[in-house]
C-alpha cells in the first residue's frame with residue numbers, strides 16, 4: 001500500500017515522528033525527514049535500513065519550508081504524504097503568558113504547520129493525489145487550564161486544516177487530523193507542569209494511528225482520529 005510513496009515527515013526526530021519513521025522505513029516508501037537539528041536527523045537516518053533524504057528545516061521560516069518541498073520534488077518527483085509532527089508546548093497560567101510565549105506557539109504550532117500544509121498541498125493538487133496528516137492533539141478540540149496559548153495554536157490548526165480540506169477534496173487530496181491525549185515523548189521534557197508520564201499513551205500508539213490512516217484503502221478518508229489515555233477519558 002505504501003510502496004514507493006514519497007512521505008515527508010516533519011518533526012521526524014521527535015517522539016512521535018521518529019517512531020513513525022522507523023515503522024515506515026520497512027514499507028518500501030521513500031522517506032524525507034525534516035526537523036531543525038541536522039545531527040539528530042543524520043543519527044536517525046543512519047539507524048534506518050533504507051536511504052532517506054534528510055533536510056534540516058525550521059518550519060517557522062516559510063522559505064525553508066519551500067526549500068524542503070523543492071528538494072523533495074527534485075529528488076523524488078512528487079509528494080504523496082506529508083506528516084506534520086513538529087511542535088512544542090508552553091503550558092502555563094494565562095496571566096503569566098508573555099507575548100514571546102504566544103509568538104512561539106503561533107509561529108511554530110500554527111503558522112509552521114500552515115506553511116508545510118500549504119506548500120505540500122500545492123504539489124499534491126497538481127497531481128490530484130495526496131494525504132496530509134496533521135498531529136493536532138486533544139488540546140485542539142477540548143480545553144484545559146494552563147493551555148491558553150498552546151490551545152490557541154492547535155485550534156487554529158484545526159480551523160485551517162478543515163478549510164483547506166474542503167478546497168482539496170475535489171483534487172483527491174485528503175487531510176486527517178489526530179487528536180491524541182498525552183503522549184510520553186520528549187515534548188514533556190520542556191513543559192514546566194507536573195504530569196504523570198506513566199499514565200500517558202506511548203509514541204507507538206500515536207505512530208500506529210498515523211500508520212493506519214496512511215494504509216487505509218484509497219476511497220477511505222479517515223477524517224479525525226481521537227485517542228485518549230484511560231486516565232483522561234471524556235467524550
Ligand SMILES: NC(=O)c1ccc[n+]([C@@H]2O[C@H](COP(=O)([O-])OP(=O)(O)OC[C@H]3O[C@@H](n4cnc5c(N)ncnc54)[C@H](OP(=O)(O)O)[C@@H]3O)[C@@H](O)[C@H]2O)c1
Pocket residue numbers: 010011012013014015016017034035036037038040057058059060084085086087088089108109112135136137138179180181182183184185186187188
Ligand atoms: N506529546 C504529547 O503529549 C502530544 C499530544 C498530542 C499532540 N502532540 C503534538 O504532536 C507533535 C509532535 O509531538 P512530540 O510529542 O513528538 O514532540 P517532540 O518529541 O518534542 O518532537 C518535536 C519535533 O518537532 C521538531 N521541531 C520543533 N521545532 C521545530 C521547528 N521550528 N521546525 C521544524 N521542526 C521542529 C523537533 O526537532 P528539532 O528540535 O530538531 O527541530 C522534533 O523533531 C506536536 O505538534 C505536539 O504538539 C503531542
